[in-house]
Amino acid sequence: MSNLIVTVENHVATAVLNRPEAMNSLDTQLRQELVEFWERVRHDGDIWVVVLTGAGEKAFCAGADLKKAVPMDESYAQQMFSNPVPASTAAHMETDKPIIAAVNGYAMGGGMEIALACDIRIASETAQFALSEAKVGSIPGSAGTQRLPRAIGMSDAMLMLLTGDRISAQEAYRNGLVSKVVPPAELMPAAYEIARKIAANAPLSVRAIKRLVKRGMDMPLAHAAELERFAFGLLYQSEDRIEGRKAFAEKRKPQYKGR
Numbered sequence: 560m561s562n563l564i565v566t567v568e569n570h571v572a573t574a575v576l577n578r579p580e581a582m583n584s585l586d587t588q589l590r591q592e593l594v595e596f597w598e599r600v601r602h603d604g605d606i607w608v609v610v611l612t613g614a615g616e617k618a619f620c621a622g623a624d625l626k627k628a629v630p631m632d633e634s635y636a637q638q639m640f641s642n643p644v645p646a647s648t649a650a651h652m653e654t655d656k657p658i659i660a661a662v663n664g665y666a667m668g669g670g671m672e673i674a675l676a677c678d679i680r681i682a683s684e685t686a687q688f689a690l691s692e693a694k695v696g697s698i699p700g701s702a703g704t705q706r707l708p709r710a711i712g713m714s715d716a717m718l719m720l721l722t723g724d725r726i727s728a729q730e731a732y733r734n735g736l737v738s739k740v741v742p743p744a745e746l747m748p749a750a751y752e753i754a755r756k757i758a759a760n761a762p763l764s765v766r767a768i769k770r771l772v773k774r775g776m777d778m779p780l781a782h783a784a785e786l787e788r789f790a791f792g793l794l795y796q797s798e799d800r801i802e803g804r805k806a807f808a809e810k811r812k813p814q815y816k817g818r
Contacts, residue, residue, distance in 0.1 A: 563592040564614070565599075570607035570758045571751065572600065579615035584624035585669055590648050597651045604817065607762045608754045611677060612661040613670075616743055619662040619686065620670025647701040649676040655766035657757050661750035662686045662728075662737065672701035675710060678769060679753060681739040682728040683746045688736060691723035709776065711735050761799040762817040 564575040574596055576583040585593075600606050613619040649672045652658065660677035666688050674680055674688075690703045698704065699720070708716040715734040719726060731737045741749050757765060767790045775783030794800055798818040806813035 561592060562586070562589040563596055565596060567603075567605055569755070570605060570762075571754045572603075572606045572609045574609060574611050576611075576613045576620050578624075579613070579617065581624055582618035582621035582665060583613040583615070583670070584618075584621045585648060586624040593648055594651050597654065600656055601654050607656060607765070607817075608757045609656060609658045610661055610747075610750045610754050611658060611673070612747065612750070613663050616664060616683075616685065618664040618670070619660070619666040620673055621665050622668025622670045647672075649673050649701040652676040655770050657765060657769055659750050659754055661746050662688075663743065663746055667725075668692060668699070669701055672699060672703045672706070675703060675706040676701075680731075680737040681741065681746065681749055681753070682731060682737040683743045684728055684740055685743055686728040686731070686737075686740075687725045688719075688728075688731050689723065689725040690720055691725070693721060694723040759812075761797075761803055761813070761815045763794060763797055763799055767794060 562577050564573075564577045566573045574593075576589065578584060578586070578589060600609055648669060652673070657679065658677040660674040660680045662674055662680060662682040664683065664686055666674045666686060668689070668691060671688050671690055690699045690707065692698050692700075692703075699707075704720060707720065710716075711734040718724075726734075726736075728737065728740045732740045739749060771783070771787050771790055775786065778786070799813075799815045802815060803813045
C-alpha cells in the first residue's frame with residue numbers, strides 16, 4: 560500500500576501523506592515515495608502546481624517516525640561526502656513549480672520543515688506548528704533553523720526554536736507563517752482555489768518568478784534586479800507571453816502551453 564497518494568488533474572498534482580494511523584509521520588517507505596514524487600514533479604510536464612497535505616484531520620505530518628527509526632550503516636562523513644542523495648526529505652523539494660501546503664493538523668519537527676519548504680502555506684483552524692528538537696537534545700535537521708527566520712522574522716523564529724513550544728494556526732497567521740486560516744472543511748477547497756489560479760497563469764512566468772524570489776533573497780538587491788532583467792528578456796518573445804497579450808486584446812482566456 561502506498562504511503563503517498565498522488566493524483567493529477569488540470570495541471571494540479573495533489574500529494575497526500577497517507578499514514579494517518581501514525582500521524583502521517585515519515586518512515587523509510589514514505590521518505591522514498593516523496594523522493595520519487597519530487598523527481599516526478601521536476602520532469603512531468605503535466606504538473607504545474609502541487610498541493611501537499613496529510614490524510615485525516617489530526618496531522619499534516621508529525622515528523623520522523625521514531626518507532627521505525629533504524630541505525631545508519633554509514634558514518635556521517637560517508638553520508639555527507641559520498642552519498643549524492645541528501646538525507647533530508649525537505650532537501651528534495653527544490654523545484655521551480657509552486658508548492659502549496661494545506662496544513663490540516665499537527666505539523667511538527669520534520670513535518671513543519673516540509674511545510675516550510677513549500678511556497679504557500681494555508682492552515683486548518685485546528686493546525687499546530689512546532690520545531691521542538693531542543694526539548695529532546697537535538698536541532699532541526701532539514702533547514703528549519705534557516706527557513707523559519709526567513710519566513711517569520713528573527714524574534715518570532717527564535718521564540719519557537721529556543722523554547723520548542725507549539726503555536727496555534729492563529730498565531731502562525733499572526734507571524735506570517737501561513738497565509739490563511741480556514742475551517743477544516745474549507746481547507747482543501749481553499750488550497751485548490753489558489754492552485755487553480757496559479758495553474759491558469761503562464762507556467763514559464765510562474766516558474767521564473769519563483770526562481771527569482773528564491774535566489775534573489777540571498778543576493779544584493781542590485782544583483783537580484785539584474786537577474787530579473789535577464790529573465791524578463793528570456794521570456795519576452797516566448798509563445799506564452801505573445802499568447803497572453805493576444806488573449807488580453809481579444810478578451811478571451813489565454814491558452815498557455817509552457818513554451
